[in-house]
Amino acid sequence: MRILGIDPGLRLTGYGCVERAAPAGAQPRGRSPDRIGLVEAGVIRLDPRSPVPDRLAELDHDFRALLDRLQPAAVAVEMLFAHYKHPATAIVMGHARGVLLLAIRRAGLELIELRPTEVKKSLTGHGHAGKEQMQRAVRDVFGLPTIPKPPDVADALAVGLCALTRYDR
Numbered sequence: 001m002r003i004l005g006i007d008p009g010l011r012l013t014g015y016g017c018v019e020r021a022a023p024a025g026a027q028p029r030g031r032s033p034d035r036i037g038l039v040e041a042g043v044i045r046l047d048p049r050s051p052v053p054d055r056l057a058e059l060d061h062d063f064r065a066l067l068d069r070l071q072p073a074a075v076a077v078e079m080l081f082a083h084y085k086h087p088a089t090a091i092v093m094g095h096a097r098g099v100l101l102l103a104i105r106r107a108g109l110e111l112i113e114l115r116p117t118e119v120k121k122s123l124t125g126h127g128h129a130g131k132e133q134m135q136r137a138v139r140d141v142f143g144l145p146t147i148p149k150p151p152d153v154a155d156a157l158a159v160g161l162c163a164l165t166r167y168d169r
Contacts, residue, residue, distance in 0.1 A: 002039065003112070003167075004072035005160025007152045008097045010055050011048045013063070014152030016041040017070045018160040036164060038142045040070060041153050052095060060099050067107050074110035076163030077101065078119065078155065112163045119155075122162040134158055 007014035017039035044062045046055040067075070080090055080097060104111050117127035123137045135147035135154040141161060148154040 001074070001164065002070070002072045003160045003164045004067070004070055004075045005156045005158065005163060006075060006077045006100060007155035007159060008077065008093060008100055009046075009152060010052065010059075010092055010096045011046055012150060012152045013044040013046070013059060013096065013100070014042075014150070014154075014156035015044065015066060016153060016157030016160045017072060018157065018164050020164055036141070036161065038144075038157070041148060041157050043150060043152050052092070056095055056099050059096060060103055063100055063103050064107070067103065067109070072109065074112055074163065074167070075100075075104045076112040076114055076159045076167075077104070078159050079113050079115050112167055114159055114162055119158050119162045122165065123158050131155075 002017060002019040005016045005018065019037050019039055021035050021037055044059060044066070046058055048055075050058075077097065077100060080094055101111065120129040120134060121127040123129070123141070124133055126133075129137070131151040131154075132147075135149070135151055138144070138154040138157045138161070139147045142157070148157060
């Protein structure tokens with residue numbers, strides 16, 4: 001199963017596509033000791049100087065192209081998190097998230113929504129792990145030579161990995 005993990009943003013939207021593949025020669029029945037592979041990861045970069053409607057249109061275009069290219073079976077998106085000190089950030093992030101959710105539905109893909117604390121706990125054992133801890137955990141899971149940068153990439157990969165391990169049964 002191939003899952004695309006998304007960390008929504010209006011400047012950087014991180015994405016990480018992961019998949020579970022049965023080992024060579026494995027029988028297709030039941031749960032076998034599957035491998036988890038990294039298909040592709042990166043960010044959709046949007047110009048923060050552009051008006052929000054223009055960034056949303058660009059996000060929609062680039063995200064739909066990503067869906068067409070990667071052909072995931074499902075898309076996992078991090079739920080909105082609002083810090084009490086920065087409520088406006090959650091409102092603006094809601095715009096980006098709405099564009100992404102609409103594109104997912106229009107593509108007819110399964111949507112998996114995950115809380116940030118659930119994603120962090122699944123990867124590090126601690127629901128309030130910091131950015132660097134998440135980057136190191138993602139590096140270790142996939143055996144990468146360096147930590148994924150920017151942190152949005154690691155977050156998206158963590159979202160995809162959490163969805164794959166929890167919902168691909």
